[in-house]
Amino acid sequence: MVRILLLACLFFCAHTYATNLLRLASDKENIDLANIAPKHNPWNASSVYIAGDVVSHNENLFVAMHWIKGIEPVKNTINWDGWIWVQNSVIEKWQPAKVYQGGDLVKSGTDYFLARYWNENHEPKTNNSWQRIRDLFYVDPKLPPVHPDDYKTLDGVDQNANGIRDDYERVVYEKFDSPELITFSLAAAPTLQLVIDVEQNRFSQLDKDIGKKIILDFVNISMCTRVLQTNFPHFRNPKLLYFNTLERAFANRTGQNKVHRLIPWDDDFHLAADKDCGALTGGAP
Numbered sequence: 001m002v003r004i005l006l007l008a009c010l011f012f013c014a015h016t017y018a019t020n021l022l023r024l025a026s027d028k029e030n031i032d033l034a035n036i037a038p039k040h041n042p043w044n045a046s047s048v049y050i051a052g053d054v055v056s057h058n059e060n061l062f063v064a065m066h067w068i069k070g071i072e073p074v075k076n077t078i079n080w081d082g083w084i085w086v087q088n089s090v091i092e093k094w095q096p097a098k099v100y101q102g103g104d105l106v107k108s109g110t111d112y113f114l115a116r117y118w119n120e121n122h123e124p125k126t127n128n129s130w131q132r133i134r135d136l137f138y139v140d141p142k143l144p145p146v147h148p149d150d151y152k153t154l155d156g157v158d159q160n161a162n163g164i165r166d167d168y169e170r171v172v173y174e175k176f177d178s179p180e181l182i183t184f185s186l187a188a189a190p191t192l193q194l195v196i197d198v199e200q201n202r203f204s205q206l207d208k209d210i211g212k213k214i215i216l217d218f219v220n221i222s223m224c225t226r227v228l229q230t231n232f233p234h235f236r237n238p239k240l241l242y243f244n245t246l247e248r249a250f251a252n253r254t255g256q257n258k259v260h261r262l263i264p265w266d267d268d269f270h271l272a273a274d275k276d277c278g279a280l281t282g283g284a285p
Contacts, residue, residue, distance in 0.1 A: 029093065030093050040054050040061060041055060045070050046069075050066070051064055052112065061089060062083040064083060065114075068083065069179040071180065073085070079187050079190075081183070081277075081280055082183040091106065099119075100119055100120070101118055108123070113130040113132055113133065114131045114133060116194065116197075118205055118210055128163075129202075131162075131190050132161060143166075147159065154199075163189075168241060172241070180228060180232070181235060184228060185241070192221075196248070197255075199255035199258065208262045208263050208264065211259040214259050218239075221239070227280060228280055239252070
């Protein structure tokens, strides 16, 4: 009970340190964060942030992807540190005729979405090429209940519509109690799902550049897992929890094989991996 009350206090106190993006009530215009709050509250290592909170750090703006505490925002293009780097101050309204790349942040209606991969004319509300930015932390855990279809399909069930499969989300919160492991494991889920999307032929334009990004993302997950194992030696790669049925494990293998076949032989392309994993443990990238 004491622990729950403490977490509740941290949860509600978070809003004294950050501007919540999800409360910006406009469904027509682009969101210019610089104009809304020219002096965003600076990131604070002891504060708790939830999905949509905006902070400034080292002259850059960052949006919290989900519940985060003690993880420094880093100017990079990966999201397993729990932060989305806003590369300019404007978050644009989604446009049906525009091409979006993986990592683009847009506004659709009153919700905010992160592009999971290249797409065009995929409305964020109806297409799994987008991930809705929603809070994924539960102070008094009310995780999505077990559903009879949780393990019947590759995609499982996402009852709370936050872009993460319910059975995986439950096991992350049940298995881990450290912010670093929760943050990393949840943020890795959309990347892990990409190989299932590949195996299911959901990409309208799958080429070697997208293939390289997927492979590099998997390299990043493995690298960051090793970084986390410095402080959490029993932590294992989240893919072991994500591909948790024979069918999902097979889809992972066949999806990755399909991606590898797109990539010309190149011994060194994996050196381009984004190595900014140190923020997960408070170390240098």
